Amino acid sequence: MSFFGITRMASASVLRRLTQRADEAEKIITELKATIELIKDKAAVVESKPEEERLRKENTKLRTEIDVLKTQLVLSEIRNGVKQVALPSQTVIAQCVDKARANVTSSTPVVEKKAEVVEKTENVKDQQKPNKKGKEAAKSGEAKPKKGKAAASGPVEPEKLDISRLDLRVGKIVEVEKHPDADSLYIEKVDVGEDQPRTVVSGLVKFVTLEEMQGRVAVFMLNLKPAKMRGVLSQAMIMCASTPEKVEILNVPQGAQIGDKIVAEGYSGEPDAMLNPKKKVWEALKPDLRTNKDGVATWKGAPLKIEGKGQIVAPSLCDVQIQ
Template sequence: MRFEKEENRCPLRRSKDERVLQASVREEKKLLVENSKLKKDIDDLKKLLHDTQKRKAVKLHQERVLTATIASKTALLGETTPLSQTAQSTRSETSSAHTRHDGRRRRERRGLDAAHLNSSESACALMREQKPDVSRLDLRVGRILDVRKHPDSVSLYVQEVELGEPAPRTVVSGLTNHMPPEQLVGRLVVLLCNVRPVKVRGVQSQARLLCAVNQEIMEPLTPPTAAQPGDRITFQNYPGEPEKELNPKQRIWERLQPDLCTDAKGVATYKGVAFEVRGKGLCRAPSISNGGIK
């Protein structure tokens, strides 16, 4: 009698075991799906963390460059944000983002793409600031109309120079020990025109007169004879446009000056590329070869 009761209970026990097994399989599948989702979320978080750190690195580098230029130093200075704080902040932001609906997530991704584009543009601008070239200088042909001695300095001339503008510019130069005034009046010269006007011993100078120099003499660079006041001086392989005004804190002129010189034939050059008035000829120093330019 007892044996018959146990036989009757066996199907019930088997049915219960099957249900437990099926429930276990379903739970396992559910865990696999959840694990896959969690893995994808972790990969997304890692990507967002990497992108955020990259953007912060670019911003930090810009701050260092700005600090260095203000201090007139070559070393980059700045404070770095601890990685752990950055990661914690990023995880908090991304965790919050994953709780929003899919439409909001897509908008955030579009915003991230725009941020990447802005970062690329900022990086390009930063690279241009780090490695300036001669195209940033506004070099033009001028004609000296008048020369007089500086009222407060025996070593300086005050010149009025025509540049094809409505009015001539006043330019202060240190040529009194190298050339008499009569040799300067009417002469074509090369001027750096996008420097910030500055007072020199009480007289405001509105441009910089470029001269060739060696250990003994200094003389103005001479444009080609066919040039006219206002003609721009250009350089092959450096097609960029000059800045409206050079920022003195960036010291662009000072950083470019070591690469400016006259070659063995007296032609004014930047890294071996000649000063050229397009279609009219090259700029030269009348008597100084292999000299500097200041």
């Protein structure tokens, strides 16, 4: 074999080895790329877990705030005389849909319906045609005069609108339990010095514990119109200093007795037997019912108090709404 032949064989062998190594290198590169992508995916998952946890906590907080706002909305609607209607269940909705379909199936034919409508329309037109006597009366000017409002006998005195119209009294919670159909509501039996305790429904579950409610002496408004809250008739309202984040039951002075009347300095008069929801007396008075910078309950700056015993105060909330 010549020198050139040997050289060609050696070159072919080297070329095969280089090609083989290139293939192996390509395979290794592919495996490395796959490994890198896998590492990137794992890193993304690890980085996203803290973010997911943060979002989960924020969602839980927002859900709680929404529940509180819903409760406050329900209470506000009830105080404004808005009737609460429970939403129908899916079963009831399905039954209504089935009945509607059955009614459509068993309804009269369209042709008969059209004939009935035409007949009714003609009858109405006949009734609307003026008779001869009516025309003659119109021509002779003998038409009946329109009835008007009776003339007032004199000037109407403006209605008094101040805190004395609210029946605020000291009461004691003698029994309390959570509402069976509403997680945010308590049902209380309250002794206000009457023959029988009053039932009061309060949206305080998220702010005051059951143990703190039991036996609590507080201020109650007694002359709001009773209203049902999730099926339970509430006959009074417990008065609280309130913010969206915190609600505190107002404290009465030491020595206060069940049934004691709460008044505001400078405002005298007997409260309404029951506030008329249509006149919105409570809605008009509520904006000026606040705690002052010292936590004392006031109306237009006049402290609320029990004569001879002391003032009504909030445990810690100052300059906030009372409701």
